[in-house]
Amino acid sequence: MENYLLAMAVFAGCYALMALGLNLIFGLAGMVNLGLVGFFAVGAYASALLTVKLHLPMLAGWAAAIALASLLGAAMALITARLRGDYLAIVTLGFSEVIRLAASNEIWLTNGTDGISAIPAPGRGVLSPLLFNLQFVVIVWAVVGLAAWALARLSAAPFGRVLRAIREDDMIAAVAGKRVLAFKVQAFALGAGLLGLAGALYAHFNAYIAPDGFQPLITIYVVLALTAGGTGTMRGAVLGAVLVIALTESTRFFGGVIPWLKPVQFAALREAAIGIALILVLYYRPDGIIPERITPQEPA
Amino acid sequence: MTLRLRRRTALLGSLAAPFISRLAAAQTGPIRLGTLTPQTGAGGPYGPPMVKTVQAVVADINAAGGVLGRKIELVSEDDETNPDSAVRAARKLIDVEKVSAIIGTWASAVTTAVAPLCWENKVMLFTVSGADSITKLPHNGYIIRTQPNTYLQSGMAAQFLAKSGAKSVFALSAQTPFAVDSYNRLAEVLAASGAKALGDVIYDPAKTSFRSEIDQALKTKPDALFLNSYTPDLAVILRELYRAGYEGKKFTYGYAANAKLIESVGAEVAEGLISFAPSPDLDSPSYARIKALLGNEPDPYSCQVYDHISLAALAIAKAGAATGSAIHDSVRAVGNRAGSKVTDAVAGLKLLAAGKEVNFEGASGPCKFTALGDIEGCRFRFDVAEKGKYRLLSLI
Numbered sequence: 001m002e003n004y005l006l007a008m009a010v011f012a013g014c015y016a017l018m019a020l021g022l023n024l025i026f027g028l029a030g031m032v033n034l035g036l037v038g039f040f041a042v043g044a045y046a047s048a049l050l051t052v053k054l055h056l057p058m059l060a061g062w063a064a065a066i067a068l069a070s071l072l073g074a075a076m077a078l079i080t081a082r083l084r085g086d087y088l089a090i091v092t093l094g095f096s097e098v099i100r101l102a103a104s105n106e107i108w109l110t111n112g113t114d115g116i117s118a119i120p121a122p123g124r125g126v127l128s129p130l131l132f133n134l135q136f137v138v139i140v141w142a143v144v145g146l147a148a149w150a151l152a153r154l155s156a157a158p159f160g161r162v163l164r165a166i167r168e169d170d171m172i173a174a175v176a177g178k179r180v181l182a183f184k185v186q187a188f189a190l191g192a193g194l195l196g197l198a199g200a201l202y203a204h205f206n207a208y209i210a211p212d213g214f215q216p217l218i219t220i221y222v223v224l225a226l227t228a229g230g231t232g233t234m235r236g237a238v239l240g241a242v243l244v245i246a247l248t249e250s251t252r253f254f255g256g257v258i259p260w261l262k263p264v265q266f267a268a269l270r271e272a273a274i275g276i277a278l279i280l281v282l283y284y285r286p287d288g289i290i291p292e293r294i295t296p297q298e299p300a
Numbered sequence: 301m302t303l304r305l306r307r308r309t310a311l312l313g314s315l316a317a318p319f320i321s322r323l324a325a326a327q328t329g330p331i332r333l334g335t336l337t338p339q340t341g342a343g344g345p346y347g348p349p350m351v352k353t354v355q356a357v358v359a360d361i362n363a364a365g366g367v368l369g370r371k372i373e374l375v376s377e378d379d380e381t382n383p384d385s386a387v388r389a390a391r392k393l394i395d396v397e398k399v400s401a402i403i404g405t406w407a408s409a410v411t412t413a414v415a416p417l418c419w420e421n422k423v424m425l426f427t428v429s430g431a432d433s434i435t436k437l438p439h440n441g442y443i444i445r446t447q448p449n450t451y452l453q454s455g456m457a458a459q460f461l462a463k464s465g466a467k468s469v470f471a472l473s474a475q476t477p478f479a480v481d482s483y484n485r486l487a488e489v490l491a492a493s494g495a496k497a498l499g500d501v502i503y504d505p506a507k508t509s510f511r512s513e514i515d516q517a518l519k520t521k522p523d524a525l526f527l528n529s530y531t532p533d534l535a536v537i538l539r540e541l542y543r544a545g546y547e548g549k550k551f552t553y554g555y556a557a558n559a560k561l562i563e564s565v566g567a568e569v570a571e572g573l574i575s576f577a578p579s580p581d582l583d584s585p586s587y588a589r590i591k592a593l594l595g596n597e598p599d600p601y602s603c604q605v606y607d608h609i610s611l612a613a614l615a616i617a618k619a620g621a622a623t624g625s626a627i628h629d630s631v632r633a634v635g636n637r638a639g640s641k642v643t644d645a646v647a648g649l650k651l652l653a654a655g656k657e658v659n660f661e662g663a664s665g666p667c668k669f670t671a672l673g674d675i676e677g678c679r680f681r682f683d684v685a686e687k688g689k690y691r692l693l694s695l696i
Binding site for chain 2: 001002003004007008011113114115117118125129206207208210211212213215217218248249252255256262263264266267268270271
């Protein structure tokens with residue numbers, strides 16, 4: 001049981017990191033990003049390929065994952081500079097599907113749909129599974145803590161204020177003399193970097209990645225996590241991610257409690273229960289569990 | 301105030317109850333086995349009959365007194381046809397439910413994702429996935445697969461072609477991860493049977509015309525064409541072959557030659573197309589049992605999981621222990637060719653309890669495994685398209 005809980009804590013940490021990345025891009029800067037899982041996949045593949053094929057150390061893989069995802073994020077922000085709302089959502093969704101299809105078809109690089117297995121991680125097979133999982137919980141949650149703290153600082157800083165201004169109305173921000181595009185690119189690149197890092201952590205913990213693992217469902221889970229937790233706040237993003245994993249996983253345990261249900265009925269009921277729980281959260285807390293509070297600055 | 305506290309404690313206690321009882325039961329008591337099948341997602345149509353079949357076998361075994369005097373307790377999880385969710389479900393099965401075997405992973409990506417968890421924790425994994433790469437993983441014997449791989453399938457196809465009198469075969473293959481392997485095996489077996497593989501053209505299945513590929517194939521004047529295709533490209537190829545007046549044998553995989561194919565090309569164009577597919581053992585009493593249980597012709601996967609659960613139960617009885625490594629050590633010993641043949645777990649368990657050797661042959665076939673965990677052989681069915689319908693040609 002402890003093993004299982006620790007593993008789930010690692011997955012929750014990866015989701016939390018993604019929710020934080022999304023919070024910067026969407027929560028603060030207001031750019032809809034339904035291509036989360038694409039950046040997540042890029043990070044996962046970058047780190048996995050560098051460590052498996054070129055035998056680089058894991059930290060180098062993680063650095064490359066951040067760099068590559070950031071670069072793609074910046075490019076994405078530039079390409080979509082004139083798109084907003086629904087249009088941006090479609091383009092980013094398309095991006096993540098392109099990444100998944102490229103991973104399925106560029107067999108020379110990604111090993112196609114067979115995926116990449118035996119991705120190394122320190123202590124795998126040497127440490128007991130319990131210690132191995134514990135080690136990853138510490139690493140992942142240290143990264144989440146650091147990222148949440150840094151992003152909270154950034155959000156409170158003038159940089160965060162500009163992003164919120166762009167979110168509310170980029171025309172006004174531009175009229176006030178802010179270089180809107182530059183801010184958007186920075187926010188997108190930084191957020192995408194976190195998504196890439198989440199992918200790298202996930203790949204090394206899981207030891208196996210395949211294109212099928214990067215379905216849009218993960219994007220939906222993370223968007224839900226952020227919305228339920230509280231768009232715009234870092235604590236909300238982390239809380240939401242933990243909530244989503246807790247909800248999807250705890251519902252597994254009620255299968256034995258309702259013995260007359262067939263497994264297929266239970267599977268359907270489980271999905272329904274997750275949906276209803278999130279609807280209830282958003283009904284009673286429309287701004288999320290920890291809503292964003294903007295305190296007006298005292299005039300200097 | 302005290303009341304509130306008590307209420308909360310009670311609530312927490314009731315929430316924790318299922319977890320605690322599971323932990324206690326894991327050490328002694330019933331034997332715990334898990335299924336990990338697709339109940340939702342792309343594999344959704346296949347998972348429910350698979351679980352139903354496994355549940356029925358478990359019920360039979362328990363009604364007959366269980367294994368080693370212990371009941372089997374089955375825990376069923378949904379892999380959502382998604383490796384990400386499957387890993388979490390497998391972790392629950394292994395870490396929380398303490399199962400000694402996981403049965404029924406369907407998608408190849410799901411199987412590859414959960415396989416390391418299984419071999420690291422010494423849990424046996426029974427799978428119906430087909431990708432050749434699965435049994436090449438460093439699994440130390442913890443994977444058993446009842447679905448024939450590409451190697452076995454192409455070998456069977458080549459044997460059939462040679463036996464049916466084709467002296468020369470040309471292959472047209474859609475670009476897939478298994479196209480090259482498949483052709484190499486075909487050529488190897490044909491050569492061993494005195495026939496010849498003339499060549500292989502790998503094509504992009506998204507193209508709308510295959511004129512140049514077909515010209516290239518027909519120039520070699522083959523007795524038979526091996527069409528390693530999917531339904532849409534096969535339809536185009538068959539039409540062009542018809543137009544070119546080709547009268548030799550046409551041979552393809554069963555998953556490409558379906559009702560939709562005949563619907564789209566018409567009876568005349570499809571006439572004479574031979575297709576082959578791995579088949580359950582249609583004459584086996586186990587097959588009849590599953591058919592009665594599910595109320596229709598069972599799919600190959602239901603037949604395979606019937607054998608998985610039976611093998612697991614027999615291996616536990618043979619080893620005298622219910623751990624994953626016990627199943628790992630004994631799963632081949634219950635298919636002892638010198639033993640008495642049994643087709644269901646209950647009969648096998650009786651013989652094992654009496655100290656006899658058993659030779660389990662299930663619904664999917666003889667269930668004999670190579671060192672890597674692949675089946676050595678299984679039945680194959682060959683169908684021919686005649687007047688717009690498929691007719692069973694032979695079952696070998």
